Amino acid sequence: DPRFGAQESIIAHNMRSILCVPLKVKNELIGVIYADNRVRSGIFTEASRNVLATFGNQVAIAIENARLFTSLRHTLAEVTELKNLMDNIFASIASGVITADVQDQITLCNRAAEEIIGQETPEIIGRQLDKIIPSIANDILPYLASMRETDEAITDLEISHTLPERGKVDWRLTLSPLKDADQKTQGVAIVLDDLTERKALEAQRRLFERMVSPAVIQQIDPDSLRMDGKRSDITILFADIRGFTSFSEKQSPEKLVSVLNRYLAAAAEAVLDEEGTVDKFLGDAVMAWYNAPVPQSDHTLRAVRTALAIRSAIEKLYLELPPEAQLGFGVGIHYGEAVLGLIGTEKKLEYTAIGDSVNTAKRIQENSRKNQVLISEAAYLRVKKHIYVDKLDALQVKGKSHPIKVYEVLGLR
Structure with a gap:
């Protein structure tokens, strides 16, 4: 070739x-x-x-x-x-994820969904949505119908219901259309978050905020709690319900607690309105203080305004309560040094004020009459330009070697 x-x-x-x-x-x-x-x-x-x-x-x-x-x-x-x-990735997602077809038959769920619902995957896959979580069926099915009609996701749907194994639970759901490559809806994807623990913590915080001034809460670092105190100049207020002991002898426990809470709530709200700290409730009395942990240049005047606000709130309560429940407050106010800090153990703590000044305020309050506001001379000297007073005889009280000079507050100038 x-x-x-x-x-x-x-x-x-x-x-x-x-x-x-x-x-x-x-x-x-x-x-x-x-x-x-x-x-x-x-x-x-x-x-x-x-x-x-x-x-x-x-x-x-x-x-x-x-x-x-x-x-x-x-x-x-x-x-x-x-x-x-x-x-x-699907299994490690913290939120529960459930998918279902157009007949609401579950096709997929992750580990978080198992834990939230309280059932294993074999018990979930292939079953109807309303059979898996019947306690929320009536709540969720209308939203599923709305999602299919609009073809748009529904977010942040919060539902409270009861599970046999866990009791009351709070869930947040997001419902989204489940689409294929051609953008045709093939079912629904449900993202499920368990808010039960968070809701409980929020409720506890709200309760804590009702007992302790928000200013105190902001000052407390839970990671660096110290079992000691700090000396501070504060104004202490004690308010005690007058006539409560005799009133309690004639009332049922339920009515007694109801009336007590009305009076103590009025006192506590007056304290918090002046940015004071409700230290504690002592039976039918309330203890509060000012100028700590956040400094307040007019803290003694705030305490006086609180006492007068309590008296006004009591007068309004009289319009709502029967004559036998129309009690009153006796208030004592003193200014002085005290130690503020955490008292107790690591398992049970109380943020409180301790010192002779606290005892003095308490003794002054014990000598006040119904709806009478008494202040010590130390407190009076700080606010005398702002209030009208009557000077009273000095008090000889238990635990004090010298009489305590006191004034009755009549009103603000």
Whole structure:
């Protein structure tokens, strides 16, 4: 063949006969089959070429199949790895995730959903939504219908209900249409968050804020609580319900507590309105103080305004209570030094004020009459430009070697 006779490889290897056919798949060349003979020329015939071509076609198909199988296996490995990754991510999501088809039959749920609902995956998959969580079925089904009608997600849906194993729980749900690649809705995805613990903590904080001034709460670092105190100049207020002991002898415990709470609430609100701190309730009395932990230049005047506000609130209560429940407050106010800090143990703490000044305020209050506000001379000297008073006889009280000079507050100037 003049096309190849002069080729260097032909001469070097003394080729006498050569047969070569292409390997094609769908008209795409993927290789060749080559055969040669160095003894005889003309050994390959047309029939030989046809046989090799037929064989080549089968070889090409086999090679392509092997290549496709390798590619498929590699793709499958990638898909499996991706699926495992997605499963791990899905399982590790803190929020519960549930998917259901258009018939509300659950198709998927993660570990968080199991814990929130209180059931295992085999008990959940394949069942109807309203059968898995029947306690919220009446609440959630109308929203599911609305979501399907509008084809828009519904977010931050909060529901309170009762589970047999856990009692009252609070959940937040987000309902979203579950769409395929063509954006056709195939069901619903529900993201579920358990707010029970957070709601309980919020309720406890609200209760704490009703007992302790918000200013105190902001000053307390739970990670660095110290079992010691700090000396501060404060104004202390004691207010005690007058006539409560005799009143309590004639009332049922339920009515007694109801009336007591009305009076103590009026006193506590008056304290907090002046940014004071309600230290504690002592039976039918309340103790409060000012100028700590946040300094207040007019703290003694705030205490006086609180006492007068308590008296006004009591007068308003009289309009709502029967005559036998129309009690009153006796108030004592003193200014002096006290130690403020956490008292108790790490398991039970109380943020309070301790010192002789506290005892003095208490003794003054014990000597006040119904709806009478008494202040010590130390307190009076700080606010005398702002109030009207009557000077009273000094009090000789238990635990004090010298009489206590007191004034009755008549009003503000």
